[in-house]
Amino acid sequence: MxxxxxxxxxxxxxxxxxxxxxxxFADPNGCLLGVNTVDSFRAVVSEIQSQDVKFDAIIATGDISQDHTPESYQRFVDGIAEWPQTCYWLPGNHDxxxxxxxVLVKSTLERCEVVLVGEHWQLVMLDSQVKGVPHGRLSDEQLAVLDAALSKQAGRHTLVLLHHHPLPAGSAWLDQHQLHNRDAFWAVLDKHTNVKAVVCGHIHQALDTEHNGCRVMAAPSTCIQFKPDSDDFALDTTTPGWREFSLHQDGTISTKVxxxxxxxxxxxxxxxxx
Known part of the structure; x- marks a missing residue:
């Protein structure tokens, strides 16, 4: 671990x-459904800087690349290069x-399974990718990592992170691509009392809900947004964005999009x- x-x-x-x-994309003119993803990513970074958003670390929750190229990952590295804070990342289905x-081991980027955060918190960073398909699944090894991290640091509040959403988001076309063994995932969490929230990407929309007493949150994409509560594929006109978290020592979480x-x-x- x-x-x-x-x-x-x-x-x-x-x-x-x-x-x-x-x-x-490697191509600076690369577009996803009409949006130049490099330009929108840079615009998001610029807006975060202009708002003087304070943070101790970045969490990048997958689908960094669309075309699998080293150049596309380098664009991500270059995009956050002005920030000295560490970026903890995990893979998405497109990665x-x-x-x-x-590429992402350079500079301030780091891939690890557990981040001990200050004196009171930990992050557990899981790999839910199933190669070649859009849905997610946690391997037995990843479930064991989760269980071990929660047991070993039982006194720490925990934020669990993965790419795929671990419960239905309310859109039928998108929910077929959620975490397919979500029952096994929640069974591990239900054994412990220190998980305060689960954070994911994948759904290209803001989400803040609760399941089994645990908060579940997602962030907007930095490019296209999927329309919430849509049975069929549909895009949204809501703009690209990000999410901010404040993890307090008493286990509470403040967050905004x-x-x-x-x-x-x-x-x-x-x-x-x-």
Whole structure:
């Protein structure tokens, strides 16, 4: 089990910035359903900087690349290069892990399974990718990592992170691509009392709900957004964004979603899928 440590300047609160589903291309003109993903990613980073968002670390929850190229992953590295904070990342269904491992180990980016955060929290970073398909599944090994981390650090509040959503989001077309062994995932969590929230990407929309007494949250994509509560594939005109977290020492979580203003990054609303 790969373990990292994250210290905070504030002993009371640790702040995280979630960036997800950037879907970057090697080609700087690469577009996903009408949106130039490099430009929208850069615009999100610029907006975060202009708002002077404070954070101790970045959590990148998958689908960093759309075309599997090392150049696309390098675009992500370059995009966050001005930030000295560590970026903890995990793979999504669109990612190609050999290239991720070769490019995203540079600079301040780090792939680990457990991050001990300050004195009171830990992050458990899971790999839910099933190679070649859009849905997710946690292997027996990943479930064992989760169980062991929760047992070993029973006194720490825990944020569990994975790419795929571990419960239905309310859109039939999208929910067929959720975490397929979610019952096994929740069975592990139900054995422990220290999990405060689960955070995912994948659904290209903001989500903040509860399941079995545990908060479940997702962030907007930095490019296209999927329309909530839609049985068939549908895009949304809501703008690209990110999510901010404040993890407090008493186990509570404050969070908010930030978005770009304006209408610059509107998708092709006639798209039937991707």
């Amino acid at each position: 790969r373990i990292s440590h994250l210290s905070s300047h504030n002993s009371q609160t640790v702040r995280l910035l979630q960036i997800t589903d950037t879907h970057l 190609y892990q050999p290239e991720m491992q070769s 930030g978005r770009l203003q304006g209408t610059e990054f509107q998708p092709d609303m006639h798209s039937k899928g991707y």
